[in-house]
Amino acid sequence: MPTSIRNTAAASAIVAVAMLFAHDVRAQTPPKVVDAARLAPLLPPAWGGLQRGKVDFDNKPTITGGPHANAEAVYSKGSTAAFEAIMHITDGGEISANYYKMGANWLREDTRDETQHSLVLADGRRAQFTSMGKDILQIETFVADRFVVRANCSHSSEAECKAALEKFDFKAIGKLKE
Numbered sequence: 001m002p003t004s005i006r007n008t009a010a011a012s013a014i015v016a017v018a019m020l021f022a023h024d025v026r027a028q029t030p031p032k033v034v035d036a037a038r039l040a041p042l043l044p045p046a047w048g049g050l051q052r053g054k055v056d057f058d059n060k061p062t063i064t065g066g067p068h069a070n071a072e073a074v075y076s077k078g079s080t081a082a083f084e085a086i087m088h089i090t091d092g093g094e095i096s097a098n099y100y101k102m103g104a105n106w107l108r109e110d111t112r113d114e115t116q117h118s119l120v121l122a123d124g125r126r127a128q129f130t131s132m133g134k135d136i137l138q139i140e141t142f143v144a145d146r147f148v149v150r151a152n153c154s155h156s157s158e159a160e161c162k163a164a165l166e167k168f169d170f171k172a173i174g175k176l177k178e
Helices: 003-025 036-042 093-103 158-165 170-175
Strands: 056-058 069-076 084-091 116-120 126-131 136-143 147-154
Touching: 036 056, 036 069, 036 084, 036 170, 084 158, 093 136, 126 158, 136 158, 136 170, 147 158, 147 170
Parallel strands: none
Antiparallel strands: 056 069, 069 084, 084 147, 116 126, 126 136, 136 147
C-alpha cells in the first residue's frame, strides 16, 4: 500500500476517533464550533477572472453526531475545461482539532511520496499537497490550531492551486478562535 494511502487512512481513522470521542463527551461538556455563518464571509472574493459561485455553509453534525461547521464556494471561469477551485473552511471543534494535529505529520515535518508532499505558503504556513489524479489537486493547511482550510482544484497546476489557497485571509480566520 502506498505511503500516501496509509497516511490518509491513518488520518481518517484519527479523525473518526476524534469525532466519536467528541460525541461521547458531548453530554458532559458540549464541544463548540464556530457558527458556519461566520466562516462564510471569510471565503475569498472572486479573483483573476474566476467567478465565485453560491456560498454554502452549515453547522450539520458529523455522521457520529459530533459538531461541525463548514463553508465552501466554487470558483470557476464558466468552462468545464478551465481551472476550477472549491474552497473550504471547516471547524470540527477543539477535540477534533487536537486529533487532527496528531495525525497530520506534515505540520511537523516535511513529507513526500508518490501523491503527497509538504508545502510552505507565502506567509510561512505549512500545507499539504495531494494529487488525486492527472489534474485534480488538493492543498490544505491548518489555521490557529483549529480550522482546516482547503482548496480542491481541477484543471490546475500545483502553483495555481497553491495561489488559490493563498487567497484566504488566514489571520481573519484565526481570529474566529478568540
